[in-house]
Amino acid sequence: xxxxxxxxxxxxxxxxxxxxxxxxxxxxxxxxxxxxxxxxxxxxxxxxxxxxxxxxxxxxxxxxxxxxxxxxxxxxxxxxxxxxxxxxxxxxxxxxxxxxxxxxxxxxxxxxxxxxxxxxxxxxxxxxxxxxxxxxxxxxxxxxxxxxxxxxxxxxxxxxxxxxxxxxxxxxxxxxxxxxxxxxxxxxxxxxxxxxxxxxxxxxxxxxxxxxxxxxxxxxxxxxxxxxxxxxxxxxxxxxxxxxxxxxxxxxxxxxxx
Numbered sequence: 001x002x003x004x005x006x007x008x009x010x011x012x013x014x015x016x017x018x019x020x021x022x023x024x025x026x027x028x029x030x031x032x033x034x035x036x037x038x039x040x041x042x043x044x045x046x047x048x049x050x051x052x053x054x055x056x057x058x059x060x061x062x063x064x065x066x067x068x069x070x071x072x073x074x075x076x077x078x079x080x081x082x083x084x085x086x087x088x089x090x091x092x093x094x095x096x097x098x099x100x101x102x103x104x105x106x107x108x109x110x111x112x113x114x115x116x117x118x119x120x121x122x123x124x125x126x127x128x129x130x131x132x133x134x135x136x137x138x139x140x141x142x143x144x145x146x147x148x149x150x151x152x153x154x155x156x157x158x159x160x161x162x163x164x165x166x167x168x169x170x171x172x173x174x175x176x177x178x179x180x181x182x183x184x185x186x187x188x189x190x191x192x193x194x195x196x197x198x199x200x201x202x203x204x205x206x207x208x209x210x211x212x213x214x215x216x217x218x219x220x221x222x223x224x225x226x227x228x229x230x231x232x233x234x235x236x237x238x239x240x241x242x243x244x245x246x247x248x249x250x251x252x253x254x255x256x257x258x
Contacts, residue, residue, distance in 0.1 A: 003054075003055060003129040004125065004126065004129045004207070007049075007050065007053070007054060007125045007128050007129050008118075008122075008125055010049060010053065011046045011049060011050075011118055011121060011125055012118050014045055014046060014049055015042055015045070015046065015114045015117050015118050016114060018038065018041070018042045018045055018114070019038070019042070019110040019111065019113060019114035019117075020110075022034055022035060022038040022042075022110055023106045023109075023110045025038075026106075026109075026110075027102070030089075031083070031089045031090075031093075032089055032090065032093035032094075032096070032097060032105065032109050033083055033089050033090035033093055034083075035093070035109050035110055035113050036079045036083065036090070037076050037079050037080050037083065038076075038113075039075070039076075039079075039113065039117070040071060040072030040073070040074075040075035040076045040079075041072050041073075041076050042113075042114070042117045043068060043071075043072055043117055043120075043121055043124070044068050044069045044071075044072035044073070046117070046118075046121045046124055046125065047064055047065045047068040047069060047121075047124050048065055048069070049128070050064070050065070050124055050125060050127060050128025050129075051064075051065040051128070053128070054127075054128030054129050055128075055129060056127060056128050056129045056130045056131060056132070056205075057130065057131045057132025057133075057205070058132070059132055060127050060130075060132050060133075060141055060201055060204070060205075061127055061128055063141075063145050063201065064124055064127045064145075064198060064201055067145065067148045067149055067152065067194075067197075067198070068124065068198070070152060071148075071152045071155075071194055074152070074155075074156055075155075078156075078159050078163075092226065093105075093109060096108050096109060116217070119213070119214070119217065120195070120214045120217055120218055121214070122202075122211040122213070122214050123198050123199045123201065123202035123203075123208060123211045123214050124198060124202070126202045126205075126206060126207055126208045126211055127201060127202050127205075127208070129206075130202075130205040130206035130207075130208065131205055131206070132204075132205065133204040133205045137204040137205065138204070140200055140203060140204045141200070141201050141204035141205075143197075143200055144197045144198065144199070144200025144201035144202075144203070144204065145197065145201060146197070147193055147194075147196055147197030147200060148193070148194050148195075148196075148197025148198050148200075148201070149197070150190075150193055150197070151189075151190045151191065151192065151193025151194035151195075151196070151197055152190065152194055153190070154179065154186060154187075154189065154190030154193060154253075155186075155187050155188075155190030155191050155194065156190075157178070157179055157186075157190075158178075158179045158180065158186035158187035158189075158190060159187050161175070161177075161178040161179060161180060162175060162180070162187065165180075173238055173239045173240050173241075174238065174239075174240045174241055174244050176240075176244050176248065179253070180248075181248065181256040182248070182249075182253040182254060182255065182256060183248065183249055183250070183251060183252065183253040183254075184228070184232075184244070184245065184248050184249065184250050184251070185222075185227065185228040185231065185250065185251055186253055188222040188223070188227045188228050188251065189222075189251055189252060189253055191218070191222055192215070192218065192219045192222050192223075192251075195214065195215045195218040195219070196215045196219075198214075198215075199211060199212065199214055199215045222251075223251055228250060228251055232245075232250070
């Protein structure tokens with residue numbers, strides 16, 4: 001599909017510019033963790049590009065752009081506030097920078113993130129150039145929007161509950177109330193639902209089904225990459241965590257058994 005090829009190329013150029021600007025910002029403030037703030041807005045930029053230049057069906061382009069921009073804005077604000085609460089850079093990026101030049105570290109941080117953004121945004125790119133579905137496939141597209149919105153809400157509520165927990169004085173050793181009684185990582189589960197929902201919208205028409213690698217990559221990162229598993233290791237040995245881990249599922253939410 002020529003339209004999809006051009007959209008993919010334009011998206012790649014746009015993401016490269018976003019990450020180049022993010023690299024400049026990071027050097028101005030002296031912190032690599034601005035990459036986390038730019039993660040959502042980079043995806044939103046591709047959605048807006050598809051909305052403005054794509055020739056696909058209107059309602060799916062609008063729906064995807066709205067939900068992606070809402071997700072990106074909330075995430076950027078949340079991560080930005082979290083970063084400002086810390087005086088030093090994220091240890092993950094400090095380890096990546098150790099022993100490497102500024103340019104090499106920039107490529108490892110922002111180049112890799114840009115590549116992932118471009119790849120996982122494939123369903124959004126497909127929506128930009130494919131016609132709106134008819135018949136039963138409309139139900140699939142609507143379901144995708146509902147799942148994406150539900151994921152956004154779950155992620156937002158879980159992050160808000162975590163922020164409130166961290167502000168408690170004195171603070172309990174384990175957050176095991178609210179959505180955190182349903183899953184040990186409900187914010188990551190909500191993010192996974194968001195990506196699955198966007199994929200379902202793309203699946204409703206054209207080659208969208210072939211972009212299954214997008215939710216697979218994102219869920220894999222959220223569970224086994226820099227997400228749940230990494231935090232599980234950090235939480236080992238905390239008082240009450242063994243009991244919490246026994247009673248609460250790691251990722252997929254379910255009503256608490258306690």
